Amino acid sequence: MSILVDQHTRVVVQGITGSEGTFxxxxxxxxxxxxxxxxxxGKGGLxxxxxxxxxxxxxxxxxxxxxxxxxxxxxxxxxxFVPASFASDAIMEAAEAGVPLIVTITEGIPARDMVKVxxxxxxxxxxxxxxxxxxxxxxxxCKIGIxxxxxxxxxxxxxxxxxxxxxxxxxxxITELGLGQSTCIGIGGDPIVGTRFVDALRLFKDDGDxxxxxxxxxxxxxxxxxxxxxxxxxxxxxxxxxxxxxxxxPGRRMGHAGAIISGGKGTANEKIKVMREAxxxxxxxxxxxxxxxxxxxxxxGKSRFQRDKRRSLSTKQ
Amino acid sequence: MKIHExxxxxxxxxFGVAVPNGGVAFSDDEAVKTAExxxxxxxxxxxxxxxxxxxxxxxxxxxxxFDEVRQIASQMLGMKLVTHQTGPDGKIVKRxxxxxxxxxxxxxxxxxxxxxxxxxxxxMASTEGGVEIEKVAAATPEKIxxxxxxxxxGFREFQARKLAFGLCMSGDAxxxxxxxxxxxxxTYEETDASLAEINPLVVTADGQVxxxxxxxxxDDNALFRHPDILAMRDLDEEEPLEIEASKxxxxxxxxDGNVGCMVNGAGLAMATMDIIKLAGGEPANFLxxxxxxSVETVSNGFKIILSxxxxxxxxxxxxxxxxxxxxxxxxxxxxxxxxxxxxxxxVRLEGTNAKEAREIxxxxxxxxxxxxxxxxxxxxxxxxIKN
Numbered sequence: 001m002s003i004l005v006d007q008h009t010r011v012v013v014q015g016i017t018g019s020e021g022t023f024x025x026x027x028x029x030x031x032x033x034x035x036x037x038x039x040x041x042g043k044g045g046l047x048x049x050x051x052x053x054x055x056x057x058x059x060x061x062x063x064x065x066x067x068x069x070x071x072x073x074x075x076x077x078x079x080x081f082v083p084a085s086f087a088s089d090a091i092m093e094a095a096e097a098g099v100p101l102i103v104t105i106t107e108g109i110p111a112r113d114m115v116k117v118x119x120x121x122x123x124x125x126x127x128x129x130x131x132x133x134x135x136x137x138x139x140x141x142c143k144i145g146i147x148x149x150x151x152x153x154x155x156x157x158x159x160x161x162x163x164x165x166x167x168x169x170x171x172x173x174i175t176e177l178g179l180g181q182s183t184c185i186g187i188g189g190d191p192i193v194g195t196r197f198v199d200a201l202r203l204f205k206d207d208g209d210x211x212x213x214x215x216x217x218x219x220x221x222x223x224x225x226x227x228x229x230x231x232x233x234x235x236x237x238x239x240x241x242x243x244x245x246x247x248x249x250p251g252r253r254m255g256h257a258g259a260i261i262s263g264g265k266g267t268a269n270e271k272i273k274v275m276r277e278a279x280x281x282x283x284x285x286x287x288x289x290x291x292x293x294x295x296x297x298x299x300x301g302k303s304r305f306q307r308d309k310r311r312s313l314s315t316k317q
Numbered sequence: 318m319k320i321h322e323x324x325x326x327x328x329x330x331x332f333g334v335a336v337p338n339g340g341v342a343f344s345d346d347e348a349v350k351t352a353e354x355x356x357x358x359x360x361x362x363x364x365x366x367x368x369x370x371x372x373x374x375x376x377x378x379x380x381x382x383f384d385e386v387r388q389i390a391s392q393m394l395g396m397k398l399v400t401h402q403t404g405p406d407g408k409i410v411k412r413x414x415x416x417x418x419x420x421x422x423x424x425x426x427x428x429x430x431x432x433x434x435x436x437x438x439x440x441m442a443s444t445e446g447g448v449e450i451e452k453v454a455a456a457t458p459e460k461i462x463x464x465x466x467x468x469x470x471g472f473r474e475f476q477a478r479k480l481a482f483g484l485c486m487s488g489d490a491x492x493x494x495x496x497x498x499x500x501x502x503x504t505y506e507e508t509d510a511s512l513a514e515i516n517p518l519v520v521t522a523d524g525q526v527x528x529x530x531x532x533x534x535x536d537d538n539a540l541f542r543h544p545d546i547l548a549m550r551d552l553d554e555e556e557p558l559e560i561e562a563s564k565x566x567x568x569x570x571x572x573d574g575n576v577g578c579m580v581n582g583a584g585l586a587m588a589t590m591d592i593i594k595l596a597g598g599e600p601a602n603f604l605x606x607x608x609x610x611s612v613e614t615v616s617n618g619f620k621i622i623l624s625x626x627x628x629x630x631x632x633x634x635x636x637x638x639x640x641x642x643x644x645x646x647x648x649x650x651x652x653x654x655x656x657x658x659x660x661x662x663x664v665r666l667e668g669t670n671a672k673e674a675r676e677i678x679x680x681x682x683x684x685x686x687x688x689x690x691x692x693x694x695x696x697x698x699x700x701x702i703k704n
Contacts, residue, residue: 110539148638163584255583
C-alpha cells in the first residue's frame, strides 16, 4: 500500500512546544496522523493542547526524553523540529531510544555534525529522512512533515524528491490528472541526507502498490546518477524524472546547501544524460511531470501484475 | 563562504600547518614594508581575489629587490584580473600577498573535502601538483590517491603515512609530510571547512613541506560557531545586489538574463529558471522568497530584481501549500503599488486558495498576466519578452 509510513505509524514530535512544532503538529493531527507524543526537555508531564493560534483537536502528552515517549506511547517514528544547532543531538537521541524512522525537517545543520550522525545511524540501523526536507506522506493515512496535505490523493505513484515546493508542484499535477500517490518522500536538499534516491527506490521496489516512481533531482552531487545505475540494473517499475537547475551557474549554491556544481561535476545535463541512458523518462519542463506520468502509466498498463506478465511473455518469445 | 589565500594561510599557520612567511598589503608602501619584514632576496607578489588561475592572468609575480616589490604591487593593486574563473569582467585586485621566495624541488597536491556519495570526508593527494586537479581526475584518475575518514575514529596517522608514501616522500620530507597532513585535516575539521586545497604543496630541497597556495571554503551552516572566520568575509568579492538581498533575508543570486523571477522554495526557483529558458528567455536571477512571501518580502524582491536594468519581464511563481495564495496575491498587489514596476509581470499562483488569489489579481486594476499552470506561465513569458 505504501512505504515507511501508514495508518499504524505512531509519531513523536521532537520540539513540539516550539512555534514550528506546534503549528505543524496541529496540521498533522488534522490530517489524521497519529501524533501520540511530544518531547521538550523540561516540559515532561504536560498535556499539550497547542497554542491559542494553533489549538490541537486533542491534547498530546509531552515527555522529557524520547526514551520516555517510546516506553509510554510505543512510538515508532519521530519528526524533528528543533533548531539546527541542537538537531544532531535530537536525531541521535531518537536513534538511541530505538525509534526506527526519524524525519528531520530542520534546515541548516552543519555538515560536520551530519557526517557523524550519518555514521551513527548507519551503525544503529535507523532510517532517517532529511534533514532540510518537507517530510514523508502516505496520502489518506499518515503525514509526517510540513507538506500541505490537501494536494495529495491516495494512489499508485511514488515520489522521491530533493525539493519542497517543487515536489508539491509534481504532486499537484498528478492529483489534478485524477491519479494519486502511494508515498511521497522529500529526501532533503543537503549534501548529506539519511535516505538517498537509491535507498528510497529499494523500498518502492518491494511495494506491490506503486506502479510508477517520480524522481525529482537537482544539481549537485551524484545521487541521481547512482539512482540511474540502480534503475537500469534492478528496478522494474517505470521511473519518470526531472532535474532542476539546467540554467544554474557553476560554483554557486542555489538555495539548498547541496545544490552546487563543483569542479564541473553535478550538472543537470550530465544527470539527465545518465538517467535517460538508464531508461528513465526525463522531462525537460517541470510543467510536464504529471502528463508524462500519465502517459507512461498508460503505456505500461496500470498494475505491476500485468506488466510482469507481459515481461515474462516477451522473454518467452 | 570563501576567503582569500592569505586568510587561509593565517588559519593554517594557527593549526601548525607549514606555510611560507608572508603578509598581506593594501598599498605599495605596505608591500615593501612586509617584504622588509620577511627578509631574504626574493619575494612573490600574489593578487588576492576569490578565483583560481591567477598566475596565468598575471596575478602572481616574482620580485628580486624592494623596488620590484613596490613596482609589481602598485601595478597589481587596482588592476582588473581576468582568469578562467572570474568570467570576462574580471575582478579588481585590492589586496596583495607578499611572500618569501621558495626554492621548489617538487610540486604536489593535497585536497580535503566531503565525499557526498559516501557521506564521509576524503583526503586526496596527487603527485600532479600545480595543475588543475579536475583535469588530472578526468585524464588520469589513478594518479589521485584517496583516504576516506571514518568519522568514528577520525583521520589517522597510518592514513597520512599511506598518502605520504604514495607521494614518494622520504626522510625529512616524509616526516614533515605526515605532520602537514595531520595538521591540515585538523584545520579542516575544527574550522568546519567544506574544502581545504593545497595546490601546489611544495617540497624543498632540504625536505621542508609547505603550502605554496591555499584555498579554503567553509560550510555556511556552521559559521555561527566561527565568528572569527565570518569576520574574514570580503564584501568586495560579492555581487552588490546579492549583499543587498541578504540584508532582507532573501536568497538571491544574480545571473545575466532578461527575465527576473520570484519563487517560493529553492527547487521550484531553479525549475522556474529552467522554464524561462524553455520559453526562449534567459533567467536574470535565482530568488527564493521562502515560505512566507509577505508584502515586505515581495516588495524587497521586486526592488532587487528591478535594480537589474537587463530585466524585461518578471515571472512570479508561488506554490501555496501552507502559505495561502490569496495572502501572497495581496502582497504582490501592494508591492506593485509600492514599488514602481515598469516591466510586464506574469503571476502564477497555485495551491491553497489559488482561485481567490487570481480574483484579487484580476480585480486589482493592475496589469498582471495571471496564469494557472506552469505551461501557461511559459507561454506568457515568451509573449512578454517578444513585446
